[in-house]
Amino acid sequence: MGFEPPVPHVVMISFPGQGHVNPLLRLAKRVAAKGVLITFTTTSDTGHQIISSSDVVPDDDGIPVGSGRLRFEFLDTNWDPSNGQKASLDDSMHHLETSGPADFADLIRKQSHAGRPVTYVVNNPFVPWAVDVATDMGIPCAVLWVQSCSVFSTYYHYHHSLAEFPTETNPDISVSLPGIPSMTPEEIPSFLLPSNPYKSLTKAILEQFHNIDKASKVFVNSFAELEPEAIDTIAKYVHLIPVGPLVEPEDESRSTLRGDLIKASDDCLEWLDTQAPKSVIYISLGSIVTFTKEEMAEMAHELTTNGRPFLWVVRPHCRELLSQGFLEEVKGRGMVVGWSPQDSVLNHGSVGCFLTHCGWNSVLETLTAGVPVIAYPQWGDQVTDAKFLVDIYKVGVRLKAPVERNALHAAIEAVMDGQEAEAIKEHATKWKEAAKMAVAKDGSSDRNIQLFVDEVKKRVAGDSNGYIQV
Numbered sequence: 001m002g003f004e005p006p007v008p009h010v011v012m013i014s015f016p017g018q019g020h021v022n023p024l025l026r027l028a029k030r031v032a033a034k035g036v037l038i039t040f041t042t043t044s045d046t047g048h049q050i051i052s053s054s055d056v057v058p059d060d061d062g063i064p065v066g067s068g069r070l071r072f073e074f075l076d077t078n079w080d081p082s083n084g085q086k087a088s089l090d091d092s093m094h095h096l097e098t099s100g101p102a103d104f105a106d107l108i109r110k111q112s113h114a115g116r117p118v119t120y121v122v123n124n125p126f127v128p129w130a131v132d133v134a135t136d137m138g139i140p141c142a143v144l145w146v147q148s149c150s151v152f153s154t155y156y157h158y159h160h161s162l163a164e165f166p167t168e169t170n171p172d173i174s175v176s177l178p179g180i181p182s183m184t185p186e187e188i189p190s191f192l193l194p195s196n197p198y199k200s201l202t203k204a205i206l207e208q209f210h211n212i213d214k215a216s217k218v219f220v221n222s223f224a225e226l227e228p229e230a231i232d233t234i235a236k237y238v239h240l241i242p243v244g245p246l247v248e249p250e251d252e253s254r255s256t257l258r259g260d261l262i263k264a265s266d267d268c269l270e271w272l273d274t275q276a277p278k279s280v281i282y283i284s285l286g287s288i289v290t291f292t293k294e295e296m297a298e299m300a301h302e303l304t305t306n307g308r309p310f311l312w313v314v315r316p317h318c319r320e321l322l323s324q325g326f327l328e329e330v331k332g333r334g335m336v337v338g339w340s341p342q343d344s345v346l347n348h349g350s351v352g353c354f355l356t357h358c359g360w361n362s363v364l365e366t367l368t369a370g371v372p373v374i375a376y377p378q379w380g381d382q383v384t385d386a387k388f389l390v391d392i393y394k395v396g397v398r399l400k401a402p403v404e405r406n407a408l409h410a411a412i413e414a415v416m417d418g419q420e421a422e423a424i425k426e427h428a429t430k431w432k433e434a435a436k437m438a439v440a441k442d443g444s445s446d447r448n449i450q451l452f453v454d455e456v457k458k459r460v461a462g463d464s465n466g467y468i469q470v
Ligand code: UDX
Pocket: 017, 018, 019, 020, 022, 146, 147, 260, 284, 285, 286, 287, 288, 289, 313, 338, 339, 340, 341, 342, 343, 358, 359, 360, 361, 362, 363, 365, 380, 381, 382
């Protein structure tokens, strides 16, 4: 009786949100490319959205990626437990915490039965129970933190009461943390403010820190050159390993293997081909943030009168908020899509600036593409990210909420042609080079990914007399 040599097999489990799926799937591709089998999982409904938005045909053996393979297999649990009636965030969170662990343990067991036992688990925030499941089954687990290291450090200090934060009685104090510039209350992640209305999100975020010590390592979607002091100083408590920026690998910039939950309109890339270099204003607020109807009207007014070409992502459920007649007025000069292939859009030579809500994925994507920003943060880490984009990385200007046409006009002109525009472009180019180097072969983050791959392969080799039994 002969045995097949064991295959290094990493299961990556994502919280079912676009801002979580993208960085984990991109890490999955980078690890797979170095000769590892990856199984990517998330909730069943989100998984099916990913598959139906891409051209990928799921196959049990997976898709070849570099010298490895990437396969999809989803949990039995749905994110929305209410059969289509859209459950509240609290209900979905509760359902995921209740059903997720047992279903995840089943999925891991199934891998052994299929002859590909799991060598390592990687999870991202909001599914902290994955660390418990893996540990209980004797499988090492790593966490991928999907926001900045500075934001990790802020939450960590708050959770462990290691610094003073604004309180109801003392709401105006600034927060001073090692390795991070002093932050006003408006600049710390808003979920930590006493006035924050999203208490269940704060709870979910802080939950990560309860069992993070059980994780064998904590990866962060950042790079050593971007946040050197924040990474160094938090190492006193948690050794964060930068593996970012987790953007689409360059040789796959128009890859079909993406994590979109809404099908992207690829025709906007052809439209961008027809525009002048660095002329287009790209507008996108990620997967959650929306403009109000009044803000949409202010946006539409400025985009109509400004005369510059633009590409605006208006997600399908917001399309009815577009001002009447707007699309006809801007026909030929502007394009509105429900979802764009954002990574490719930002890397297109005709994009001149990015009006962004400053979600961390968008931040890293724009830095890697060298595109200046108009920073329009709303809540959570976005407000901290905006501070870094404008004050520290110096790649753009701020726009205050709610959007107002004159302020929007001033921001567009400042970043495209104003006195500061040249300096902003130079900073953007500098970050683009640093970001690309970090993930290029032998760059700082690439070396960290290689070390992880080596460890995974060594575990399998060391275990060659028997698979990890679960
Ligand atoms: C969420 C939070 O809001 C954010 O603050 C946190 O940092 C991550 O989780 P989201 O708001 O969706 O994420 O923003 P972001 O982090 O920017 O992620 C959105 C992702 O969707 C990006 O990777 C972006 O490239 C992609 N995207 C967005 C598209 O591919 N097409 C689009 O049209 C819009």
